Amino acid sequence: MADIEFNDEFFNRLEKGWRIPLDGTEHDAILAVKRQFEEMGVTPDDAGIAQMVREARSAALASPDMWELSQPGGNAVTYLRNPSDNNRYNVVVRSQMIRNREQQVTLPVVYAQAQEELDTIRAFGVDTRVTITWHERQDESDDPQQWSTVLP
Numbered sequence: 001m002a003d004i005e006f007n008d009e010f011f012n013r014l015e016k017g018w019r020i021p022l023d024g025t026e027h028d029a030i031l032a033v034k035r036q037f038e039e040m041g042v043t044p045d046d047a048g049i050a051q052m053v054r055e056a057r058s059a060a061l062a063s064p065d066m067w068e069l070s071q072p073g074g075n076a077v078t079y080l081r082n083p084s085d086n087n088r089y090n091v092v093v094r095s096q097m098i099r100n101r102e103q104q105v106t107l108p109v110v111y112a113q114a115q116e117e118l119d120t121i122r123a124f125g126v127d128t129r130v131t132i133t134w135h136e137r138q139d140e141s142d143d144p145q146q147w148s149t150v151l152p
Helices: 008-016 026-039 046-062
Strands: 068-070 077-081 088-094 104-110 115-119 129-135 145-150
Antiparallel strands (some): 077 115, 088 129, 129 145
């Protein structure tokens, strides 16, 4: 095991925790977590990391969706709802369905249990994938989270 330097940077990273990717394969998630440990100067235990990733991914699947998207009554409006009990900050919604040149909308905050209206369009040939990135902390000192879905 490498010598660990217990400096401010180590404790800042430890305080943030490790981000376990929920998208992609379990193998990719294990490699990402292993890389995070190595960046901290810790030699990771492969079996321990695999177990941690499996538990986190299982818990995420058992919990409600990260976001809720609905399109009642047509395609001109999509509602984005934050179903969690926490505010989410610097929320960026990307999709070909968003009606602007950038095909994205940035919302400074989406409050807990709140809903935002997005100007969207659905048409033949338009990809219905929606990707959302956000921060859990208002000062954005945490790693950005990401969630994607495809609207039916």
